[in-house]
Amino acid sequence: MSTFSIGQTDFLRDGAPHRILSGAIHYFRVHPDLWADRIRKAKLMGLNTIETYVAWNAHEPRRGEWDVTGANDLGRFLDLIAAEGMDAIVRPGPYICAEWHNGGLPVWLTGMAVDLRSSDERYLTEVTAYLRRVYEIVAPRQIDRGGRVVLVQIENEYGAYGSDARYLEELVRVTKDAGITVPLTTVDQPLDRMLEDGSLDTLHRTGSFGSRVAERLATLREHQSTGPLMCSEFWDGWFDWWGGVHHTTDAATAASDLDALLAAGASVNIYMFHGGTNFGTTNGANHKGRYLPLATSYDYDAPLDEAGNPTAKFHAFREVLAKYTSVPTDAVAAATPAPEFAVPLTPGGSWTDAAPAASLSEAPPTFDALGTLDPLVRYETSLDGRGGLLSFTEVRDLAWVSVDGVSVGRISRSLGERALAIPAGETLSVLVEDQGRVNYDHHLGEEKGLIGPALLDGAPLTGWTATPVAAAAEAALTPVRAGTPTMWQGSFELDAGADLFLETTGWGKGFAFVNGFALGRYWRTGPAQTLYVPAPVTHAGRNTVTVLELEHLLSAEATFVSAPLLGPHEE
Template sequence: MTSFSIGETDFLRAGLPHRVISGAIHYFRVHPDQWQDRIRKARLMGLNTIETYVAWNAHEPRRGEWDATGWNDLGRFLDLIQAEGMDAIVRPGPYICAEWHNGGLPNWLTAGERELRSSEPTYLAEVSDYLRRVYEIVAPRQIDRGGSVVLVQIENEYGAYGSDKAYLQALVALTREAGITVPLTTVDQPTDQMLADGSLPELHKTGSFGSRSAERLATLRAHQPTGPLMCSEFWDGWFDWWGGVHHTTDVEAAASDLDELLAAGASVNIYMFHGGTNFGLTNGANHKGRYLPIVTSYDYDAPLDEAGNPTAKFFAFRDVIAKYAPVPDERPPAATTSPAFSVPLVPAGAWTDAVVDTSVRTDSPATFDELGHLSALVRYDTELPGGRGGLLVTEEVRDLAWVSVDGQAVGTLSRARHDRALQIPAGRTLSILVEEQGRVNYDHRLGEQKGLIGTPAVDDAPLTGWRSTPLDVAEIAAEIAGRGGKPSGAPFTGPSAWVADFTLDSPADLLLDTASWSKGYAFVNGFFLGRYWRNGPQRTLFVPAPATLAGANRLVVLELEYLLSPSADFVSALALGDTEE
């Protein structure tokens, strides 16, 4: 057994001064069969520790349905870290931000009347149940019990949100009662207000920043007068949103910033070492005056790219770390190229005409939250009084809507564009297909409802008698995969499903180019790759090798608008979009 504690100036590992040189890998953003590869490459860059958040909504998407297996097997992830001879830092939140859906909080939790991230009793009771389950996994894997975990974080950048000290004290008490004995930390951006509001005297304060290390460490030291200085989120890149650019940081500048940090004697957690992917519908969104949903890729311009290949930043960081700590002689294998080939897509028909018996009838449109719906789409239908058209006005669309009358497309309403109104023609049936594009993961918009908000009206006359039909895109894709498609010369406009079959000699990481498609979702052998959108910047979807098979494989594409070309093109390199340079 080995001890880990905080001394007057340093972390102490087995009683000796120790510098934490860590990198972030989120187990829930990486295929479980590729965890070991990513962890090993972290060690080869010179890291001695792996940090991960814990995503509550991945473990318990529906209340009471806790899952810690497969993708959610945090225990196995921590064991793999230990097997690689490395330590682990666990950040269980409950709020994690991370550009992750709803900041990691489950929809069922945030849909209620609870006061989030506070000592409000009903919220705290749910959080307590969650943390106890996490600590059942973490506690026996602490370093003083022969495991890998050396630090556990309380909350996450709480000073940017609130200052409820009773809430933080309750989290600390619960954490200790659950058997967590390693040091407890907090992280905040290095401002006086955030550092003061986001922590407690008994917690070790750390900072989050990506540059101006000396200045920010000085601010941190003013609030943490003893013990080691640590940047527990050293931002080496940034995330992307639909309609933006692909963010990158200069390799030499990032390496210089890391050098400055280590030269000051600080410990570090590189955020991210390997970003991975927002598979399925797990991307979050930002909203600082404009709603901006996060893309499927979480490449982050990290040392290890989305496909798990080392980048120039990997080797630059490795050289910097070697100045301050031992680095293995072994280097990771060079970046590999993925197989490039094209196969035709064959149509499988329309896919958004859901069966009527899944719908709910109400006077006003039912939100995703009222429906308890966790997938991407809800279709809303109502009859137009007197068959008249006019100006359709909504209170708000969250987040993107396709409007049609009697099956004929009329236009779209976009939250990102601040759309609220659309002229519609005369007709009998108004249909509005609404996509939830990702829940805001930051600040006080956590948990906002999704769908058609309020009661739409035409020429100031409220429309009632709505039929709200939830559409589970994964279930629809599975049904289509089972029946396949058939060649057809007929053109397809509007939502249409497509199928492509391809063979591989052996499982392989693939990169699916979506440039000739418009907007929708893609699946390989039932594995939900995520969202694609011509709005960019991202063009390729990463297909992890464990999702593929030697022999026959099937791709299913659920397109919401149109394809420029009915082809599935697999390319050799990531295409994440234009940069600002």
């Protein structure tokens, strides 16, 4: 057994000074068959620790349905870290941000009308049950019980959200009662108010930043007067949103900042070491005055790219780390081109027409009121021959409007739209997509769908049906009907399983699957124009590709290219 503690100036491992050199890998963003590869490459770069968040809504999407299998097997992920001879840091939230949908909080929780991230007893009851389940996995894997977990974080950048000390105290109590004995930390941006509000004096404060190292460490030291300094999120890149650019940072500059951090004697967690992918519909969204849904790729311009290949930043960081620790001399293989080929696609049917009609209601219900986790809901009502200006208080987040089966336009939340002129007709259909739940600040938990009264020329439109629509490769089909979203399918042969990059530039907007595995959303607006296909998803012989297209394909073809196309870089 080993010990891990916090001394007057350093972390102490078995009583000796120890520096944490960590990198972030989110197990829920990486195919589980690739976890060991990504962990091994972190060690080869010179790191000694892996950090991960725990995504509550990945483990319990529906209340009481707790899942720790497959991609949610946190215990296996921690065991693989230990098998590589590395330590682990666990950040269970319950709120994680992470550019992950709803900041990691389950939709069923945020729909309970509780005060989130507070000492509200109803909220704490649910959080306590969640944390106890997580700690059942983490506690026996702590370093003083023969495992390799050395730190556990309380909440996440709480000073940017609130200042409820009793809430933090309750999280600490639950954590300790569950048998967590390793040091407990908090993280906040190095601003006085955030560092003060986001922690307790009984916890070890750390910072999150990616530049101006000396200044930010000095601010952190003002609030953490003893013990080691640590940057728990050293931002080495950034995330992308639809309609933006692919964010990158200069490798040499990032390496210089890392060098400055380590030269100051600080410990570090590189955020991210390997970003991975927002598979399926797991992307979050930002809203700092404008709603911006985040892209499927979470490449983050990290040392390991989305497909797990070393980048220039990997080698630059490795050189820096070699000045402060012993770095393995094993070679790290460079990226090799992925197979290139094209597959014709044939229409399979109108996939949004397959679900049974929902019950009638006066006003269009929200996704949350329907209890659906599907990304789409089709709303319909009778126009009785009328037309005019259709308006809503807000559309969350993107709506395709048709009258009598003919498309008449689109309403975009990101563009600030909430109204559309429609022609006279009999049946109004509004297909609404939840493009990703906001993962930051006080937009957490907001409802999705058609919000507020639905009006036609100022008069209420009533008598709505609302039908959730699953985005799944095995969705049932009906014959193709003009103006409806359509499923397209194709097949291809491989000699062996391989990483692939599915190009989407010839398509509009929708969801793609390979062999039933949900790759994620695509959108012509970019920046990313490829979807990453992990090698374990594919196999020798016949493979299938399925596209659920919400608008129209310019090219009825699935093209696989040799490398990712993540879009124009930020200059």
